[in-house]
Amino acid sequence: MLAKANHTHFDSFVAKASFAGPHVLIIAGVHGDEVEPMLAAIRLSKTLEGSLKKGRVTIVPVANQSAFARNSRVGEDNLDLARTLPGKKGGSVTEELAYTLSRVIEKVDFLLDLHTGGGLFDILPLTGYLLHPDETILKQQQQMAEAFNLPVIWGTDSQVQGRTLSVARDFRIPAIYAECRGGLSVNKQTVRRYEKGCLRVLAALGMTAPISGSANKVDYWLEDNNPGQGHLQVKLPSPACGIFLPAVSLGRQVTKGKLLGQIVNPLTQIKTSVRAPEDGLVFMLRIPAIVQEGDSLGGILPITQKGKKRIHAS
Ligand SMILES: [Zn+2]
Structure with a gap:
């Protein structure tokens, strides 16, 4: 059996330094069929053991165990977790899960949410963020996206709902997401890119040592505030x-x-x-x-x- 019976909860690893600092949340597996972020999350949790200089990193390898157990984007109630946040206490599996996840997001200082195109899409490696109306938060998100160092950066309309990023926006928490390739078998390059990208963001926040070989790989940087631009499935x-x-x-x-x-x-x-x-x-x-x-x-x-x-x- 791949997943636990209680699909309204998820497990997390916590890496904690002795010195105080920011709390970063790294989420994988919001969609159950996107496996490389899950593998990157496991690698990261090992890499960060003992190497964090300050602050705390919480890593969730499989946020949506219901969807993972079905090898699916959506949970057993056919709801997409990334369209259901902030969720509902006492609701369906995904609604309850969204509620629990929102309570975790609202307590952190920075959020990274890792995705792929799953079995449906091949996507150019990109980081994205919402065009937050607060200039300071927007700037922090731009810096996180640039530090992650994938070839495309995409800022989109901030008015979307249902996402981890919309919960973060409402709680004024700088947040980015990443998309990288897709397919039915594991892409090891994506796993490495995600592990390294997260480490680069942590380094930019002064929480880990700088990463070697960090030449700028960003080719395209688009900010587009037309409504609905960040909605990939349509x-x-x-x-x-x-x-x-x-x-x-x-x-x-x-x-x-x-x-x-x-x-x-x-x-x-x-x-x-x-x-x-x-x-x-x-x-x-x-x-x-x-x-x-x-x-x-x-x-x-x-x-x-x-x-x-x-x-x-x-
Ligand atoms: Zn996804």
């Missing part, structure tokens, strides 16, 4: 059902109208082209071949050259 809806044949690869720059792929219906032999709705970077591509109409095929970030870009909603 991007590029498939115009038909059939087999998705991508014509572009992850990380490619495309211009509006460029062929992204085709949906081939093997029963009717009808082919439907999917074209880029805007110029930008292909940062997410669907993994499973078979699609239903409306399923997300991937996503494009509206950034066309390396460097920083800000988009303000009109």
Whole structure:
């Protein structure tokens, strides 16, 4: 049996230094089918033993045991934990879990929430944060994202609800999330990237020794406050059902109208082209071949050259 019977709770490791300092919470497994963050969390808990100079780090390797036991994004009540926070005491499994997790988040000083595309999406390694209205918190989040050192940084509309980051926002806690690749087997590079990224953030907070080999890897930095931009599962809806044949690869720059792929219906032999709705970077591509109409095929970030870009909603 993979998980304990009580799915409304989770286990955590705590690394504590003798000197006072910030309390950092690192969460993995909010989605039960995203395994690399779980493995990175276990490695981190070992690495941090005895190496923390100040403060405290709480690491949750599997936040959503209900979803993990089902090898699924969602729990046994079919709710997505990352859309259910701050949850409800006495609610369904995920609602109760969200309530418990929120109580942990509200007590810390910094939050890192680690994800992948699971079995559904391959995602360019990125860190993201909400465009917090408080300049000081925004700045801290930008610094955390930069320290994590993945190729894409993405700041999005702060008005979203249901997330670990929205709970952190409400309690004025600087928070970032990370996404990195996806697939059905373990990507060891993602595990290493996540362990190192978290250690870099802890080093930037003065809690661990500086990490060697920390050359800047950030290529694209987009801040976009248009509503709903950070919602990955609704991007590029498939115009038909059939087999998705991508014509572009992850990380490619495309211009509006460029062929992204085709949906081939093997029963009717009808082919439907999917074209880029805007110029930008292909940062997410669907993994499973078979699609239903409306399923997300991937996503494009509206950034066309390396460097920083800000988009303000009109
Ligand atoms: Zn996730």
